[in-house]
Amino acid sequence: MKDKTPEDRLQPISTGAANLVFVAPAMLLFGLFVLFPLLSAVYFAFTAWNGFSEPVWVGLANFRRAFADTVHLASYWHVTLYILGTLFFEVSFGLLMAVLLNSDRFGFSFMRGMFFSPMILSMSAAGVLWAFVLDYRTGLLNSVFDALGLDFLVQPWLSQSSTALLAIMFVSGWKFAGFYMIIFFAAIRRIPRNLYEAATLDGAGPVRQFFDVTLPLLRQNMMVAVLIAVTGGFAGFDLFFTLTNGGPFNSTEVPATWIIKQAFDQNQLGYGTALTVVLAVVVTIISLIYLHISERANVIRY
Structure with a gap:
């Protein structure tokens, strides 16, 4: 050697x-x-x-206070409702539009571009825009209802607890549905056309093809989209701040807005940091659980 x-x-x-x-x-x-x-x-x-x-x-005093803070605990309920709303207004509606606009014709391409265009705006700009649209006295939405004689639909959308969170969900859907549409549209384009041709020969219509061909092959994309919606929902701040700032009566308070109020409005940065640590731990646990469940589902499937 x-x-x-x-x-x-x-x-x-x-x-x-x-x-x-x-x-x-x-x-x-x-x-x-x-x-x-x-x-x-x-x-x-x-x-x-x-x-x-x-x-x-102060040791664990900040964390004991966090778990006794009723507004802080309620903020997690509000953000959970918000996430469920975004799964409908953003992910589900984005998937629907991706299927309906799956065409190379010029009109469909233009409609995809228009549907995606709200993504160009920043969250703060979108919030300010929709604050004018949803204003009770001079807002565009209530003005349209009033002009059409639909006075019973006129609501203080952002000033009452029963509609404020729903209005934020709708604005978030308007902003991000185009993002999920592009994700699903790109995935649909990768599905082989012969699968749809075979389904057509078997007598499957568009609805059956969607549930038997399109959805199963979009499984991975759906998992990613849901994970983005959940983690992004917990980080939501801009829309809540510009539209309601947690009001009315803390009915739209989410963890991010409550952290900002405690840390900077009340000058309690130690407590605000503790709330941030709690939020980070919650998001990490949820993400790990979701990834574990999705991996097990893939193993069982294959």
């Missing part, structure tokens, strides 16, 4: 050192902008801190 030369023995070391040099900048940025803020947030969650004075260690 031929002995290794000194150059051969040094080669792995030099290669490892070169790899470390290339990885070091990325690791430095990750530690500076991700790991350090994360560890700092965990530390401040156990303190009483207003952002200016020296943090005072």
Whole structure:
């Protein structure tokens, strides 16, 4: 067996050192902008801190307060309802539009573009726009109802607890349904045409083809879309802030708006950070459970 030369023995070391040099900048940025803020947030969650004075260690007091805070607990119920609403207004409606607009004709392409166009607006801009549309006195929606003689439909949409959250769901659907439409439209285009031809020869109509061919082959896309809707729903803030800011009477308060109010309006950054940690843990647990269930479903299926 031929002995290794000194150059051969040094080669792995030099290669490892070169790899470390290339990885070091990325690791430095990750530690500076991700790991350090994360560890700092965990530390401040156990303190009483207003952002200016020296943090005072209070242990689990912030977390005990969080689980006794009725508005904080109710915010998770509100965001759950919001997520269920987005699954209908965004994911389900986006899937429906992807199926209905699945054509290469110019008119259909134009309609897909128009349906996707709300995605161009920022969430804050969309919220301000719809705040004018849904205004009780001068809003476009109530003005149209009044002009058509449908006075019984005129509502203070954003000023009463029974309709405020539903109005936010609708605006969110208007904003994001086009995003999910594009996801499903791209997936539908990958489905082989011969499957639909075979289903047609078997006597399956459009509705049966949708449930027997399209939906099963969109299973993975549906899982991804639902996961995006759920995690994005928990992070929802812009629409709630611009449309209702958690009102009326905290009926549209969600975790993000309540965290902002506690941390910056009340100058309780320690408590606000604890609420953020709770939210992060909840979202992580839900995501892991959902991914575990989806993986088991795939194993059982195949």
